[in-house]
Amino acid sequence: MRTSAAIESLPRSGIREIMELAWKVPDAIHLEVGEPNFPTPHHICEAAAEAAAAGFTKYTPNAGIEPLREVLADKVRLRNGIDATPEHIIVTAGAVAGLYSALVALVDPGSEVLLGDPSWPNYGLMMRLAGVTPVHFPLRPSQALVPRAADIEPLITDRTRAIILNSPTNPSGAITPAEVLHELLELARAYDLWVLSDEVYDEMWFDAPPASMARFDTDGRVLTFFSFSKTYAMTGWRVGYLVAPAPVVNPILKTQEPITSCVNAPAQKAAIAAITGPQDCVGEMRGSYQERRDLVMSLLDARGVPYVRPSGAFYLMADISAAGMSDVEFCRRLVIDKAVAVVPGTTFGPNSGAFARISLATATEPLLEGVGRLAGAVAEWGS
Numbered sequence: 001m002r003t004s005a006a007i008e009s010l011p012r013s014g015i016r017e018i019m020e021l022a023w024k025v026p027d028a029i030h031l032e033v034g035e036p037n038f039p040t041p042h043h044i045c046e047a048a049a050e051a052a053a054a055g056f057t058k059y060t061p062n063a064g065i066e067p068l069r070e071v072l073a074d075k076v077r078l079r080n081g082i083d084a085t086p087e088h089i090i091v092t093a094g095a096v097a098g099l100y101s102a103l104v105a106l107v108d109p110g111s112e113v114l115l116g117d118p119s120w121p122n123y124g125l126m127m128r129l130a131g132v133t134p135v136h137f138p139l140r141p142s143q144a145l146v147p148r149a150a151d152i153e154p155l156i157t158d159r160t161r162a163i164i165l166n167s168p169t170n171p172s173g174a175i176t177p178a179e180v181l182h183e184l185l186e187l188a189r190a191y192d193l194w195v196l197s198d199e200v201y202d203e204m205w206f207d208a209p210p211a212s213m214a215r216f217d218t219d220g221r222v223l224t225f226f227s228f229s230k231t232y233a234m235t236g237w238r239v240g241y242l243v244a245p246a247p248v249v250n251p252i253l254k255t256q257e258p259i260t261s262c263v264n265a266p267a268q269k270a271a272i273a274a275i276t277g278p279q280d281c282v283g284e285m286r287g288s289y290q291e292r293r294d295l296v297m298s299l300l301d302a303r304g305v306p307y308v309r310p311s312g313a314f315y316l317m318a319d320i321s322a323a324g325m326s327d328v329e330f331c332r333r334l335v336i337d338k339a340v341a342v343v344p345g346t347t348f349g350p351n352s353g354a355f356a357r358i359s360l361a362t363a364t365e366p367l368l369e370g371v372g373r374l375a376g377a378v379a380e381w382g383s
């Protein structure tokens with residue numbers, strides 16, 4: 001008996017490989033996980049508990065419950081500047097399920113979809129599952145890892161159907177400025193491409209808030225993906241949402257039925273509490289990530305390790321090339337010899353091997369200890 005070719009060719013996640021290696025090392029410092037180290041705020045948990053106790057435990061509409069879609073439409077209008085009504089919103093099992101549904105609904109197997117190198121590895125994995133070929137465009141350190149139309153245009157073929165953008169981005173925290181979003185949208189228009197704009201870190205910015213590309217969309221080609229996972233420390237609740245142009249809402253909903261059908265009902269009530277409740281928890285988490293970013297940057301500056309300055313999200317890409325070995329070897333040795341787990345750059349794209357990703361979503365003390373050991377390893381192994 002055989003499993004499918006798509007599954008057989010699916011690579012393992014590089015993040016998981018490092019994590020599993022680190023689990024075998026006692027007292028390892030975990031800087032590989034992209035998950036807030038904060039609990040979900042109490043009032044959000046309470047709302048779910050109350051909903052479950054009141055019997056709100058049945059299937060819901062595919063697109064999510066109406067009161068949630070209403071508050072989400074208000075949220076994206078007010079906070080992201082996207083002109084949406086509840087009919088444009090689909091609640092999904094995390095942003096990841098929304099991205100997969102959109103990919104399956106909009107792109108035929110055998111097509112090509114453009115994505116950054118480096119970018120979140122799940123994009124490539126979901127494309128392979130959908131029979132779509134990922135085509136990486138370079139994100140250059142000299143451009144602060146911000147995409148440039150001039151780097152993308154030469155890669156467009158008659159099989160290219162979409163481009164995935166992510167700002168603030170995992171793994172570097174880069175934010176794409178509004179003028180670049182305009183440039184990229186022009187490119188998408190010129191070649192009639194869908195744009196899947198992943199904005200799950202929309203509330204995690206340090207210097208200035210990011211712009212949403214959908215604000216500038218005049219012909220219905222931009223879909224935007226959001227999540228409760230990072231903003232409200234709700235990774236395990238599995239609630240995300242997307243904002244889509246009206247003609248593609250039903251095609252995407254058709255894919256929800258056989259894949260997830262709907263999102264967990266009490267979690268949808270928790271999501272309403274998250275959006276409509278006090279927002280100080282978001283500001284506090286953002287403040288902690290910013291403080292840690294600043295401390296990590298000072299430490300790396302003092303130790304002479306180059307890095308890409310993060311403007312948002314909660315990651316930092318450190319340049320470990322001075323260690324004189326491949327990123328994978330560096331990260332494996334760092335776990336085994338120094339008990340620190342970070343993710344090799346090539347997990348995020350074939351040409352990102354000069355880097356390792358450090359997650360800032362870890363308490364400050366172990367974070368600084370881990371980054372100190374990383375800097376020490378670059379100096380020691382590179383000498």
Ligand SMILES: Cc1ncc(COP(=O)(O)O)c(C=O)c1O
Nearest residue numbers: 094095096120170200227229240
């Ligand atoms: C860029 C990016 N998009 C989407 C997701 C998935 O978020 P969710 O938990 O909502 O599926 C992640 C999670 O790490 C991410 O880094």
